[in-house]
Amino acid sequence: MVRFVRLDKRGMLCYHGSAMNIAVIGKGGREQALVETLADSSGKPQIFSFPGSDAIFRTAMPLVADGLESLVDAMVREEIDLCVAGEESYLVKGEGLANRCARAGIPCWGPPKESAQLEASKEFAKKFMMKHGIPTGKAVAVTNAQEAREVIGGNYPAVLKFDGLAAGKGVAVCPDETSAESFLIEVFERHRFGEGRLLVEEFLTGPEISIFAAVCDDKYLVLCPARDYKRLKDGDEGPNTGGMGAVASRRLTDENTLRVIEQSIVEPTVAGLREDGLPYRGFLYFGLMLTPDGPKVIEYNCRFGDPECEAVMPLLQGDLAGFCLAGARGEFRPELISFSEGWSVCCILASAGYPVSSHSGDKISGLEDCKARVFHCGSKCADGGWVTAGGRVLAITATGATLEEARKAAHAEAAKVDFSGSQRRNDIAYRNI
Numbered sequence: 001m002v003r004f005v006r007l008d009k010r011g012m013l014c015y016h017g018s019a020m021n022i023a024v025i026g027k028g029g030r031e032q033a034l035v036e037t038l039a040d041s042s043g044k045p046q047i048f049s050f051p052g053s054d055a056i057f058r059t060a061m062p063l064v065a066d067g068l069e070s071l072v073d074a075m076v077r078e079e080i081d082l083c084v085a086g087e088e089s090y091l092v093k094g095e096g097l098a099n100r101c102a103r104a105g106i107p108c109w110g111p112p113k114e115s116a117q118l119e120a121s122k123e124f125a126k127k128f129m130m131k132h133g134i135p136t137g138k139a140v141a142v143t144n145a146q147e148a149r150e151v152i153g154g155n156y157p158a159v160l161k162f163d164g165l166a167a168g169k170g171v172a173v174c175p176d177e178t179s180a181e182s183f184l185i186e187v188f189e190r191h192r193f194g195e196g197r198l199l200v201e202e203f204l205t206g207p208e209i210s211i212f213a214a215v216c217d218d219k220y221l222v223l224c225p226a227r228d229y230k231r232l233k234d235g236d237e238g239p240n241t242g243g244m245g246a247v248a249s250r251r252l253t254d255e256n257t258l259r260v261i262e263q264s265i266v267e268p269t270v271a272g273l274r275e276d277g278l279p280y281r282g283f284l285y286f287g288l289m290l291t292p293d294g295p296k297v298i299e300y301n302c303r304f305g306d307p308e309c310e311a312v313m314p315l316l317q318g319d320l321a322g323f324c325l326a327g328a329r330g331e332f333r334p335e336l337i338s339f340s341e342g343w344s345v346c347c348i349l350a351s352a353g354y355p356v357s358s359h360s361g362d363k364i365s366g367l368e369d370c371k372a373r374v375f376h377c378g379s380k381c382a383d384g385g386w387v388t389a390g391g392r393v394l395a396i397t398a399t400g401a402t403l404e405e406a407r408k409a410a411h412a413e414a415a416k417v418d419f420s421g422s423q424r425r426n427d428i429a430y431r432n433i
């Protein structure tokens with residue numbers, strides 16, 4: 001893309017090459033997928049990112065900042081027309097990203113802090129669902145290990161959820177007392193996730209599905225559904241992770257199930273937000289379990305899923321930038337985007353030690369041979385190549401007209417890429433379909 005360099009009012013170098021400037025906030029594979037899809041929009045907007053990553057900065061310009069306040073200053077300086085929230089933490093940090101953008105007059109695709117409590121507090125979300133009759137598992141909030149034991153009452157599996165942001169690691173499905181006790185130690189003695197309460201939730205069964213809606217005030221568009229694979233190992237074994245892969249397709253669920261989900265969950269959630277005076281413009285993610293009693297909400301997230309985003313974005317057609325800008329201004333324009341009919345499969349390569357720890361600096365090989373889309377979740381440039389720099393390192397996505405085509409290509413292309421200690425699941429898009 002041709003970029004023009006100009007000096008802004010303060011004499012600083014600015015890059016300007018298009019009608020629209022968009023800031024994407026976050027640094028992972030999800031944000032890279034958003035950056036690339038937004039950059040591909042019809043108006044060819046200029047994308048900026050904070051904190052971004054080496055992979056993101058191949059497409060986007062960096063926003064130089066060291067906190068929310070200076071980030072918004074940088075957005076004003078770069079004449080940002082639209083802020084797109086990728087990562088959840090910024091939505092609830094300090095004053096809240098969207099709240100701060102609103103004060104600076106920058107439209108933000110992502111909800112204000114008060115609405116983002118739907119993700120940031122599991123207790124808040126549970127109360128919201130109870131109040132609005134949205135199907136979900138029963139739960140009790142406890143403040144210490146002894147209370148937790150009493151509520152569990154010897155019934156296993158027990159589902160324990162820390163009541164705060166924990167990067168997908170604050171939930172434990174405990175098959176027995178030993179595993180429950182060790183999670184209680186993590187939460188109440190080691191304070192692994194910080195201070196907070198714990199929810200003891202009813203154990204639900206059934207296949208899981210991730211439903212995404214683009215919400216604009218009282219209106220919404222349900223996007224292409226996806227399924228992620230949260231456990232580390234094949235066969236859904238091993239610890240929960242942020243997600244080891246994903247599959248997306250409009251055909252992932254039948255029409256009837258999707259209609260039930262929309263009527264019993266999406267519609268009442270959007271109506272509930274309005275009723276409770278919680279403004280919402282942005283992606284809303286419904287983590288659902290299709291139980292024998294119908295779909296139930298496991299969790300809400302106030303942003304796109306990761307790695308689902310890396311699977312869904314390659315299927316998106318149309319003008320995502322125009323859609324998000326209109327939506328952030330309160331104008332619902334569903335006709336601007338659509339999803340292709342095919343399938344998309346994303347395989348994650350994670351570093352040694354993940355999810356307990358992560359390993360940085362391992363040289364990544366085979367990227368030049370990989371013909372699939374590669375999104376970088378945790379990597380950096382070093383000595384003219386790429387090295388690991390996080391738990392989840394790469395998301396490798398292939399699309400195809402059929403499920404078979406997409407999953408074969410995704411696994412074959414992911415197998416070409418390697419680094420010391422890399423971990424990958426072989427059953428992504430084969431299991432639970």
Ligand code: AMP
Binds near residue numbers: 202287299
């Ligand atoms: P969450 O972070 O709330 O999405 O939970 C992480 C994972 O834990 C989910 O994807 C489920 O596999 C599992 N899980 C969460 N809640 C329940 C529940 N009530 N019953 C059974 N499994 C659950």
Ligand code: GLY
Binds near residue numbers: 243301307
């Ligand atoms: N894939 C799960 C999440 O984004 O929380």
